[in-house]
Amino acid sequence: MRTRMLALTSAACGAALLGAAALPASATAPGSGAVPGQEPGAAEVDAAGTDATGATAAELLAEVRGCARISEGAYRTDGGSPKATVPVCDTTDAVFWKADMDIDCDGRRTKVCNRKTDPYFLPETAFQSSRGEPLDSAVLPHVVVPGPGKVWDYRKSGLTGGSVVAVVYRDRVRYGVIGDTGPTGIIGEASYAMAKALGIDPDPSTGGAGSGVTYIAFKNSRVSPIESRERARSRGAELARQFVGR
Numbered sequence: 001m002r003t004r005m006l007a008l009t010s011a012a013c014g015a016a017l018l019g020a021a022a023l024p025a026s027a028t029a030p031g032s033g034a035v036p037g038q039e040p041g042a043a044e045v046d047a048a049g050t051d052a053t054g055a056t057a058a059e060l061l062a063e064v065r066g067c068a069r070i071s072e073g074a075y076r077t078d079g080g081s082p083k084a085t086v087p088v089c090d091t092t093d094a095v096f097w098k099a100d101m102d103i104d105c106d107g108r109r110t111k112v113c114n115r116k117t118d119p120y121f122l123p124e125t126a127f128q129s130s131r132g133e134p135l136d137s138a139v140l141p142h143v144v145v146p147g148p149g150k151v152w153d154y155r156k157s158g159l160t161g162g163s164v165v166a167v168v169y170r171d172r173v174r175y176g177v178i179g180d181t182g183p184t185g186i187i188g189e190a191s192y193a194m195a196k197a198l199g200i201d202p203d204p205s206t207g208g209a210g211s212g213v214t215y216i217a218f219k220n221s222r223v224s225p226i227e228s229r230e231r232a233r234s235r236g237a238e239l240a241r242q243f244v245g246r
Contacts, residue, residue, distance in 0.1 A: 054237030099188030105204035118204035127161030130225035142179025149184030158219035175236025
């Protein structure tokens with residue numbers, strides 16, 4: 001877990017934020033012929049950024065139009081937000097929330113995630129790899145959940161480190177895992193790699209998305225090892241199809 005300041009949205013305004021986690025990375029080398037934002041190894045992603053083996057963004061969003069609130073109140077999206085406006089909602093098979101996306105770059109030191117690129121960088125994550133090391137935010141698509149608190153305790157919803165998450169942004173769907181925990185009163189954060197895969201600016205200082213991000217965390221869905229992107233993707237696609245009824 002960490003406390004950090006993040007520059008968010010196109011205005012790049014600073015906001016105090018507690019967060020923690022190792023982050024994703026699916027940068028694709030120029031000239032590789034891959035789809036921009038495509039995850040390494042995820043060959044079944046079409047030109048629109050949709051995983052052809054899973055549910056579409058429209059199908060998933062149709063299933064989360066209403067909200068059966070499970071949280072005791074709501075979360076703020078940033079430390080400086082004046083109001084708490086984001087509830088966590090319950091379904092039979094998943095919980096979800098609709099928020100912004102702040103960029104988390106904690107965990108293993110890499111070229112894109114270190115103290116020079118992120119002044120609030122911490123070399124640790126709440127959950128560790130199968131080798132007992134911090135997660136790698138530059139390669140692992142993952143989501144940060146609020147630490148257990150009076151608003152909501154993710155553990156009581158059948159979630160833990162390695163639980164599968166589908167993240168929807170515009171017409172894109174990407175799958176990852178819960179990789180870290182953050183502040184107990186703030187929600188809406190994912191790793192460098194998850195942002196990159198969704199076509200969101202992953203810069204830990206100035207990147208992120210101000211709104212329009214939907215996080216769907218599937219209950220009792222933990223994959224092992226936690227760092228396996230392919231297992232998260234294949235399991236996520238399967239769970240997403242079931243979630244939308246196909």
